[in-house]
Amino acid sequence: MSEDIELRTAPPERRDAKTGDPIIDARNVAVDIAVEDGVVNAVRDVSFQLYRGETIAIVGESGSGKSVTARTVMGLLPKRATVGKDATITYDGEDVLKFSDKRRRMMRGARISMIFQEPMSSLNPVYTIGTQIIEAIQTHRRMSRRQAEKETIELLRQVHIPEPEARLRQYPHQLSGGQRQRVMIAMALANKPDVLIADEPTTALDVTVQAQILSLIRELQTELGMAVILITHDLTVVRHFSDYVYVMSEGVVREHNATEALFENPEHAYTQKLLASEPSGHANPMPEGSAPILEGKDVKVAFTLRSGGFMKATYSELVAVDSLSIRLHKQETLGIVGESGSGKTTFGQALIRLIDADGGAVLFDDRNIEEMSREQLRPLRSRMQVVFQDPFSSLNPRMTVGQIIEEGLIVNGIGKTAKERDERVRDALVSSGLPGSITARFPHEFSGGQRQRIAIARAIALEPEFILLDEPTSALDLSVQAQIIDLLRRLQSERGLSYLFISHDLKVVRALCHRVCVMQRGKIVEQGPVEDVLENPQTEYTQRLVKAAFEVAA
Structure with a gap:
């Protein structure tokens, strides 16, 4: 945090002269969490009010x-957390912090529901979609399974999931990211709650699905008369979808106001900093005559799909990557964009042999890696690194941050001594915007944005020549996005790095990439210099992506 930003605390009362009693009135909320090396004051003095039928946004950095x-409102804090004795959170006039555990459980999902940030982590992978929603209904209401199943189908239809009867028998991994998030919304709305808490509900979704999900929440809010607490780092979303905004930093509210008033006249220096943090600038100029470092020629990836019963199984082929060719030059950043299911991540993984292609050739530094065995490919692994989309899945929960980053150094023989490796680990963390003192902590002790920075630090520590960045900024707030963009630009300039940047965030693509390829259903439908494609898209599909990214539907 910049030292010249004054971090005063905002007064608790709202500034919009709202009448009547709020449905939720939180006062002096403080939460301390015990960690290995002491206590983290996660929340220090937070007050906010939420009225029926309105949307308030809580924004701030990771x-x-x-x-x-x-x-804290939901009663879902870890066991090591302690709520301050002066805190009160009244729901409909009663302090929920004084509820018994049983009463708190009955309130969750019935009167107050929550949509979590990572649906793949929140949905149980071993149960079908139908089973999980039916359980949410029957936990709070006496109802036969047949009645609950009928209501579940209607809920899935309400959140615009196609063929809801068929989806009942599917598992979370069989749905796209957008569909999983819709299932989470259906589950949250199963018992028609008074309050919906949406914690980064569109973080990992592409821009067209984001617009659909937010419009869906607003549509259901109007229909059911719900109040919504929207937690997000996307200020474009806040401006279009909230009525009142609370800006948080370091565990306290720094400023709050009606949405338009706050955006038009931000009074606190921290709020001004956030509003000025939209991704900006352009990619570093490329050196003239830069040689190719990665080249894909007619790369094809197909999956065999099985359907039908055991005795009458039928098989079909799904072509995820349909004979694509690209060329990435040294010190170039090439963006790959497209909706969920377009094949962009599969293509990226095939280019670095994380999955095997079914056709074509991939050249890394003029060497065909498709013809190499795993042993022959191993020496190249330190030269090509990857940052995955979901840091919670890609970071080992049983290892400390220091062990996670050092593991790659040990495997690749980098660093002669433990002390030298430790210095590299701390340097990578600092370069990624984290303190070097966190090496003894575990991934679950960090926010989603902080975990993503740890993943980036792990890649940077090996000093590679090429990095595949698969949605590296999807979990980061705007100010941290700006830091990561600046970091990637600086590392590219200093170390001659090349990036293949997979993203649904076209604002970040515009700020970081030299060229961009637009993918749809396994094919590249448009490509060219990033300014040309984003300012003058030629295909209807690209035009739709650009409109959804820069003009979020209200």
């Missing part, structure tokens, strides 16, 4: 306490 505040 680690500011937004999600902890929401979890």
Whole structure:
């Protein structure tokens, strides 16, 4: 945090002269969480009011306490967390902090529901979609399974999931990211709650699905008369979808106001900094005559799909990557964009042999890696690294941050001594915007944005020549996005790095990439210099992506 930003605390009363009693009135909320090396003051002094039928937004950087505040309302804090004795959170006039565990459980999902940030982590992978929603209904209402199943189908239809009867028998991994998020919304709305808490509900979704999900929440809010607490780092979303905004930093509310008033006249220096953090600038100029470092020629990836019963199984082929060719030059950043299911991540993984292609050739530094065995490919692994989309899945929960980053150094023989490796680990963390002192902590002790920075630090520590960045900024708030963009630009300039940047965030693509390829259904439908494609898209599909990214539907 910049030292020249004054971090005063905002007064608790709202500034919009709202009449009547709020449905939720939180006062002096403080939460301390015990960690290995002491206590983290996650939330220090937070007050907010939520009225029926309105949407309030809680915004701030990763680690500011937004999600902890929401979890305190729900009673979903970890065992090591302690709520301050002066805190009160009244729901409909009663202090929920004084409820028994049983009463709190009955309130969750019935009167107050929550949509979590990572649906793949929140949905149980071993149960079908139908079973999980039916359980949410029967936990709070006496109803036969047949009645609950009928209501579940109607809920899935309400959140615009196609063929809801068939979806009942599917598992979470069989749905796209957007569909999983819709299932989470259906589950949250199963018992028609008074309050919906949406914790980063569109973080990992592409821009067209984001617009659909937000419009869906607003549509259901109007229909059911719900109040909504929207936790997000996307200020474009806040401006279009909220009535009142609370800005948090370091566990306290720094400023709050009606949405338009706050955006038009931000009074606190921290709020001004956030509003000025939209991704900006352009990619570094490429050196003239830069040689190719990665080249894909007619790359094809297909999956065999099985359907039907055991005795009458039928098989079909799904072509995820349909004979695509690209060329990435040294010190170039090539963006690959497209909706969920377009094949962009599969293509990226095939280019670095994380999955095997079914056709074509991939050249890395003029060497055909498709013809190499795993042993022959191993020496090249330190030269090509990857940052995955979901840091919670890609970071080993049983290892400390220091062990996670050092593991790659040990495997690749980098660093002669433990001390030298430790210095590299700390340097990578600092370069990624994290303190070097966190090496003894575990991934679950960090926010989603902080975990993503740890993943980036792990890749940077090996000093590679090429990095595949698969949605590396999807979990980061705007100010941290700006830091990561600047970091990637600087590392590219200093170390001659090349990036293949897979993203649904076209604002970040515009700020970081030299060229962009637009993918749809396994094919590249448009490509060219990033300014040309984003300012003058030629295909209807690209035009739709650009409109959804820069003009979020209200």
